[in-house]
Amino acid sequence: VTWYYQRSSPSRRPLPPGPTLLSAPWPENDIARTFHSWTKRYGSVVSVKIGFRTIIILGTRQAAQDLLERRGTIYSSRPSSIFMDRYLNKGLNPAFMPYGSQWRLHRRFYSTLLNVKASQTYRRLQDIGSRELVYELLTTNDFSDVFYRYTSDVMLSLVYGKGQNRDDADHRRLQQINEMATFILQNASFRTIILDLFPLLDKLPMKFMNWRQQAAQLHDLTREVYVECGNAALQGKSWNWIREIYERPEAKDAPWEDVCYSLGELYVAGIYTTKMVLENFVTTCVDHADAVRKAQDELDSVVGMERLPEFADMDRLPFVGAFISELVRWKPISSIGVPHAVIQDDEYMGFHIPKDATVIANQWGINMDESVFESPETFNPERYMEISDRHLSGFGFGRRACPGYHLAKASFFIVISRVLWAYRIEREVEVGDDPKGNSSSPGVAFTVRSLQHQEIISKGGKTSGYDVGETLEEIRPSKS
Numbered sequence: 011v012t013w014y015y016q017r018s019s020p021s022r023r024p025l026p027p028g029p030t031l032l033s034a035p036w037p038e039n040d041i042a043r044t045f046h047s048w049t050k051r052y053g054s055v056v057s058v059k060i061g062f063r064t065i066i067i068l069g070t071r072q073a074a075q076d077l078l079e080r081r082g083t084i085y086s087s088r089p090s091s092i093f094m095d096r097y098l099n100k101g102l103n104p105a106f107m108p109y110g111s112q113w114r115l116h117r118r119f120y121s122t123l124l125n126v127k128a129s130q131t132y133r134r135l136q137d138i139g140s141r142e143l144v145y146e147l148l149t150t151n152d153f154s155d156v157f158y159r160y161t162s163d164v165m166l167s168l169v170y171g172k173g174q175n176r177d178d179a180d181h182r183r184l185q186q187i188n189e190m191a192t193f194i195l196q197n198a199s200f201r202t203i204i205l206d207l208f209p210l211l212d213k214l215p216m217k218f219m220n221w222r223q224q225a226a227q228l229h230d231l232t233r234e235v236y237v238e239c240g241n242a243a244l245q246g247k248s249w250n251w252i253r254e255i256y257e258r259p260e261a262k263d264a265p266w267e268d269v270c271y272s273l274g275e276l277y278v279a280g281i282y283t284t285k286m287v288l289e290n291f292v293t294t295c296v297d298h299a300d301a302v303r304k305a306q307d308e309l310d311s312v313v314g315m316e317r318l319p320e321f322a323d324m325d326r327l328p329f330v331g332a333f334i335s336e337l338v339r340w341k342p343i344s345s346i347g348v349p350h351a352v353i354q355d356d357e358y359m360g361f362h363i364p365k366d367a368t369v370i371a372n373q374w375g376i377n378m379d380e381s382v383f384e385s386p387e388t389f390n391p392e393r394y395m396e397i398s399d400r401h402l403s404g405f406g407f408g409r410r411a412c413p414g415y416h417l418a419k420a421s422f423f424i425v426i427s428r429v430l431w432a433y434r435i436e437r438e439v440e441v442g443d444d445p446k447g448n449s450s451s452p453g454v455a456f457t458v459r460s461l462q463h464q465e466i467i468s469k470g471g472k473t474s475g476y477d478v479g480e481t482l483e484e485i486r487p488s489k490s
């Protein structure tokens with residue numbers, strides 16, 4: 011009878027174990043490390059109650075797959091956020107939409123544009139962009155700036171049919187609103203959490219938390235810019251994602267403004283994420299000369315000195331592949347991923363998971379699981395030489411997993427293999443004393459590996475005659 015009663019009333023089961031206000035370990039200054047220490051203490055599923063919210067932390071890949079993938083029908087929503095939903099996005103950013111028909115429609119747009127087959131056709135743009143990138147590093151060490159140009163060129167070309175046009179007015183406006191959003195988010199970050207935990211605070215007049223008003227104003231501006239850029243892309247000469255979606259019958263199922271907003275957010279998502287991984291790549295190289303040498307040996311023997319690495323070399327460069335897998339394991343850019351929410355009561359490992367709980371897969375903790383990775387805190391690409399599954403970690407789980415995975419993975423390969431082939435990457439002796447004359451140099455020197463390398467880079471990097479429009483017409487789906 012007890013067994014039957016417990017089965018039929020999952021809410022009678024206890025919540026997963028976890029810390030309370032009185033039972034530390036309480037936060038270290040890094041949230042992912044804090045969650046990881048809770049996993050070690052309480053197990054692979056941890057719960058913590060804060061204000062009216064229940065947060066479930068999944069600390070192993072197994073738990074994340076069991077719930078977020080295998081039970082994806084109920085674990086694919088997002089927690090509500092007063093700040094995002096009422097002020098900054100007003101429900102228009104698909105990445106934060108609750109699970110339902112509106113999200114499904116936008117997700118279908120994303121899958122159309124970013125599935126494996128479509129992503130392969132974008133390699134031509136990534137090829138040209140990365141040739142320019144290695145060429146630029148001949149004269150500057152400011153790798154952040156160079157990576158930003160690369161990722162924004164690729165996204166500007168795809169979404170709006172522009173690209174290779176850094177002074178473009180639309181590009182500047184898009185960049186500006188994004189910088190403003192980052193500024194507001196950074197300033198408001200902790201306060202937005204408090205707002206969600208104590209929603210009554212939102213009743214306070216605007217003057218007490220005026221960042222809410224700033225966010226709402228920014229939303230209006232963002233919407234305006236996205237729509238103007240979207241309309242301009244429709245009138246543009248070449249194929250682009252805006253036009254591709256506009257021509258799809260399902261685009262009529264959402265207001266045009268919402269479609270523009272959704273693709274504008276996709277543009278932003280594609281730029282900063284990939285740039286961050288590439289930056290991590292550089293800082294990792296500086297401290298891991300042995301791994302770099304090994305990758306360069308492989309590149310020298312497979313590619314030689316007469317040409318740059320190409321996408322076609324990918325399968326013949328297992329160590330470079332392992333280097334990339336290890337890079338994203340060792341330094342995930344989103345250490346606790348993006349939280350999911352569960353839409354109905356559930357039970358897992360004998361514990362109750364309540365409806366509306368926020369469910370976080372602790373990506374950094376999963377990557378540091380000692381039962382899976384030996385000496386997990388050591389950067390060691392070799393560990394991936396034995397693992398045939400080269401799926402990169404850090405792109406989320408289940409139905410909400412990152413739709414940009416294939417595009418990002420191709421960028422990692424082509425940029426990383428080319429930069430490793432071309433340069434010695436070392437810490438500058440005197441930070442800021444950049445021999446290439448860039449005062450904003452972040453303290454890393456890129457020295458071309460030989461004169462022959464330099465010649466190939468110079469030849470490959472001069473793409474001034476290249477026409478983005480023509481390339482986009484070539485990759486247009488009906489043509490491929």
Ligand code: HEM
Pocket residue numbers: 104105106117120124276279280281283284285287343344347348349350404405406407408409410411412413414415417418
């Ligand atoms: C370094 C590369 C990237 C990383 C590490 C990354 C990581 C992630 C993660 C962890 C999520 C949340 C997954 C989840 O909820 O389980 C996500 C979602 C998302 N990513 Fe990425 N991403 C990257 C690149 C991109 C690119 C290139 C694009 C677009 C071109 C993109 C577009 C998105 C979108 C739209 C979502 C929201 C999906 C949804 O909620 O349905 N990402 N990404």
